[in-house]
Amino acid sequence: MGKHQATDAYTTSELLSVMCSRVMRDGLIIFAGVGVPLLGATLAQRLNAPSLTILFEGGIIGPFIQPGRLPPSTNEMRTAEKANMLLSPTDVLALLQRGYVDIGFIGGAQIDQYGNVNSSYLGDHRQPSTRLPGSGGGNDIASLAETIVIMPHEKKRFVETVDFITSPGYVAGGQSRAKCGLIAGGVLKVITNLCVFDCHPQTRRLSVSALHPGVKIDAVLDNMGFRPDIPDNIVVSEPPSLEELSILRGIDPTRMYLK
Amino acid sequence: MGKHQATDAYTTSELLSVMCSRVMRDGLIIFAGVGVPLLGATLAQRLNAPSLTILFEGGIIGPFIQPGRLPPSTNEMRTAEKANMLLSPTDVLALLQRGYVDIGFIGGAQIDQYGNVNSSYLGDHRQPSTRLPGSGGGNDIASLAETIVIMPHEKKRFVETVDFITSPGYVAGGQSRAKCGLIAGGVLKVITNLCVFDCHPQTRRLSVSALHPGVKIDAVLDNMGFRPDIPDNIVVSEPPSLEELSILRGIDPTRMYLK
Amino acid sequence: MTAHQQSAPDTPAYLALRKRLASRNRGLRDKTTSLSEAIATIRDGDHVAIGGNTFSRTPFAAVWEIVRQKKKHLTVSRSITSTEGDFLLAGDCVDKYMTSWFSQGIVWGLSRVMRDYVENGKVTYEEWSHMSLGMMYRAAAMGIPFMPTRVMMGSTMPDALVTKLETMSCPYTGDPLLLLPALYPNVALIHVQRADKFGNAQYDGLPFMDADIAMAADRVILTTEKIIDNDEIRQAPDHTKIPFMAVDAVVEVPYGAAPHECAGCYDPFYKRMDDYADFTRRNGLAGALDYMREHIFEPRDWNAFLAKIGVEARG
């Protein structure tokens, strides 16, 4: 990740986790992977969202994440510890289709101006330069839920058009997402270590909505392969509070994810 | 039921149960209701088909029917006693759709010349003279499996055209079943207390294939509302053996179903 | 592509469906309430789906309370209907009944009440095949607008429905298919052996269609023999059949399925079911109304009903 925001006070992953946690209101149901979204969710649960519920694609509903015992994957029994229910992946993903999930979190190797995410192929998929691990539940989340993309802010990742759309955002912008058949969901935010984007309500292009503390817009632009919308009303993110950081560090005392 | 076959040696339901049991070869999977088919299946298991498997629409796979403890219904826990697996009705019926079931057994209030069965409405369904209990799984069995219909041999039940097709046989005869969309299954036999019918391979009309011991063809025709095919090669059913009757009576010592 | 042809009455637009779900507080919160308050949330005109099957794990207390509260114009669906259907019809609660089979049970024969209502056109009666009803709930539970199936074709059943059923030829195989529209009840009534206060429900024995019904419905009212601690649920999460987030009300009702059975807790109270059958055998619908006055409207509460039929409540 870029090192722009690694101040003395907090690391990049701490910043991302705090930014994630702030979108998680009490009572929401989120679909997450391990790592930053899980840290954010666990922080939110401890801080002000005790009834927030986490789903994992392995088939897990409402696990109880204990400080110091963060799970290493979304698809094994450690992740299922003290869950409320275990389902097949098919059925837990069908909850997205039924509309049970308020926010899904995904990542990927590339993201483009319309929030489409690639986690499949770099280069032409018929003769790729790199075959990546793939969608997993990413396509399902992006197709069926309001989605937040967590992405390191790097030029090679923020490309005008992704090589391959694994997890569709707003596809070709405008109304194209719905025209492709995706009548629900869409990219809610893209959270990076430098800023937060949302998508312009008409064009559906990425639009800077907040800069993280100490970040200049030039740093955002210098580390992207395309120019996002830059509206007049960009705010500065509230910096992580001492309370947030203290709880977060308690959740991951061995710094498994808090690099 | 007609009393023609109630000889000294066996009752009507004993005869029906024995006739049922003889179609159940070892290793088959049958979908049955309680009553005659269950008696027949249990007899077959004891006699020469130890690995015969029974499914009930309540969601039950391979129950273990103990002599003297016959279940009263297909949809409660008594029926599930010592089963190998319990499923939802949806899933156990889907086994029919997947092709897991060799023979399904159904009954009903009326049957017609093409083996269509009515268990829904007597009279016009928009203003019926009698509303019957309905399909239950009957339509599913008849649509998806080779089906054997067990029916008391009575004029009011054997009608040229049923008032309402709940469980389709060969619909309007000939190729009409497949043309309606039912590409698998069909009526294998109709077993009554007087005779056995199969369906003519071309016309698909009921055709007498066997007369039970002591039954004349006139008795068959006198107790039907239409004239079935009467081929030259009608056989006489082998009468129930002492061994069959002895085992059968041991299975239902309180004569719960052996009226 | 098949053109947009017609909306089935029970298949709301996908976005409206999602909006209804999103409007619920689905978080991990205490949902325990009383039977009367839980049932009071059911609105006249709602579609109420009933869990269990015939006389097994019927949410009997919940149905009993619906009749007492004189709900009107309900659509009621249940895969196989027993006595509770008589009470809902005779209680004048139902405009439309959807089921695959309707009788108190094989041993008691035809329902006199159901015959009276259907034969005299007093209720819209939809008969579905058993699997079809299950698949309609399942489609809804999975968030898809229909389930393709190979049943009900060639029969008269589609002609006797209000719902106009669509068919298609499979674009992959050419197979003829009947498309069962997703069935979204407004409320599911489910009775289980145990649940926690959040609504995580575990049941034993025959599962019936309860899990699909719960996920298909807009709201779930859960009655449970016993409320257990959430820790117990979390010790065996692979036994949870309905997740808390689908549930809106949890009511502890010992013997909540009586006089029907609840696997592992009690067998069917056959004698008590015989008693009701005697009322209708003698006087048909009038007999049912007599029974209902004595057993549904006059008892002070559910425990008084249990005492009346001779079943001892634990609570």
Place this chain on the structure above:
Amino acid sequence: MTAHQQSAPDTPAYLALRKRLASRNRGLRDKTTSLSEAIATIRDGDHVAIGGNTFSRTPFAAVWEIVRQKKKHLTVSRSITSTEGDFLLAGDCVDKYMTSWFSQGIVWGLSRVMRDYVENGKVTYEEWSHMSLGMMYRAAAMGIPFMPTRVMMGSTMPDALVTKLETMSCPYTGDPLLLLPALYPNVALIHVQRADKFGNAQYDGLPFMDADIAMAADRVILTTEKIIDNDEIRQAPDHTKIPFMAVDAVVEVPYGAAPHECAGCYDPFYKRMDDYADFTRRNGLAGALDYMREHIFEPRDWNAFLAKIGVEARG
């Protein structure tokens, strides 16, 4: 009606499918056999579906034996693929791989073997969304030729498949839908905690897609930590997840998922997985082949493999 357009490769005609099922002896009979005999029934060119998920309840012994028996031209499907996929590819067993994700696990990063095979066009690789693969198995398990769904549209994924996917507009709601063709494996490999000799299988913890895979497949090869008496199954039939009639071979293989985990029996052997990762990190495909020679081809039997990696077999 949608016209008959084209047959997907993995959707055989319904009657042929039923005939394959009818030809099996599905009765309640002893199906216990040895690992090598069970795997010997797999034919070159078969479609083999693998149960479990990533490194949880993987039928590892069964896959290990497939590689040893040098099966060829397989189609392999698994919802999420870990090390077993490396071995099948590097063992030259696979013509086509269907999965939603392929990596030994997050902590070990990209699979060097998979990259080598896909980037050099040595395997036909189909990437499906996780739910899509699950729904394709489910459609097959339910005996329907496709499952309608709301995913994979708007993405590039359908363009990168051999299978041509069909879409339609729902005749009830007008919703755009993608139709996932039913996926019928020839053989399903499933590993469970316990099963009886007839093949009734019970498993704990995460269920993954195993039940759907088993019912979707023509044949099921079951490995189990322990063979239990049929009486134990019949005492808790509501815990049976796969019925005997779907199963063709039962093999008792203690530690049959090692070095992956088997809930309640053993945790993942992370160190042993690190060992393999070291081989490929150093030498890519050649490293994998070195590892396979030492760990798959050289050991006398499965217990020798377990001893080699330092896991003590019970048997």
